Amino acid sequence: MQNEEQARKQLESILNGKEYQVYYEDNRSILERLWDNFLMWLEENLNWSAPIGTSNGIPGFILIGMIVIVVIVLFFILLKKRMEKRTFELSQPLQRENELNWSFHKHLQEAEKQENEGNYSLATRHLFLAFLLYFHEREWVVAKIWKTNWEYYEELKKENNEVAKLFQKLALLFDQATYGEKDVKKEQYLLFRDEVVSWIKES
Numbered sequence: 001m002q003n004e005e006q007a008r009k010q011l012e013s014i015l016n017g018k019e020y021q022v023y024y025e026d027n028r029s030i031l032e033r034l035w036d037n038f039l040m041w042l043e044e045n046l047n048w049s050a051p052i053g054t055s056n057g058i059p060g061f062i063l064i065g066m067i068v069i070v071v072i073v074l075f076f077i078l079l080k081k082r083m084e085k086r087t088f089e090l091s092q093p094l095q096r097e098n099e100l101n102w103s104f105h106k107h108l109q110e111a112e113k114q115e116n117e118g119n120y121s122l123a124t125r126h127l128f129l130a131f132l133l134y135f136h137e138r139e140w141v142v143a144k145i146w147k148t149n150w151e152y153y154e155e156l157k158k159e160n161n162e163v164a165k166l167f168q169k170l171a172l173l174f175d176q177a178t179y180g181e182k183d184v185k186k187e188q189y190l191l192f193r194d195e196v197v198s199w200i201k202e203s
Helices: 002-015 030-046 058-090 097-101 104-116 120-137 149-159 161-178 186-202
Strands: none
Touching: 104 120, 104 186, 120 149, 120 161, 120 186, 149 161, 161 186
16 A cells, blocks of 8 residues: 555656656747737637648748738838828929919920920829819819819819819829929820820810
8 A cells, every 4th residue: 555655656756757747848939829829819809710730830930921011011002192192282283373374275285295205294294284274264273373282172072073083193193293203104194194185075
């Protein structure tokens, strides 16, 4: 009996020893543990089941890398949109008094001249001003040197929401060409020109 008790104590002592307990320890790195906790959270909250063995090597790190890349790309897309909106709100298309004195027909002629010379950025500028002054002549907006594209957009929304959206879209290219010092490519200009000219002819 005493031998049995002694044998049991000796067996417990051996089982509690470091050699046997090492199998029960968590030997994963901190990243693996965090990743497993993240996957468990996803599984619990989104009814999503992780691929088997994702923390056991490279596949888990590839997945987390892809998630990080997607988040970074989304961040930059949102940042770009915000910067475009800010530029749109602050830009003043009419910079000199003589630009306001020209008719929209004269700006269209100048745009065509610049297009023929291959200067698409300047052609874009004159085409946009023709578009703006066309609305001024129709009395949908009141063109002033101090006004911003945002103010013109707000005025156009009161008259025609569809036209206001087109104006906003075209103003972004105008802003990039004028303030962003971006060269407008021929293809971009031709799309821009076709939209403006067809809209003016239709109305």
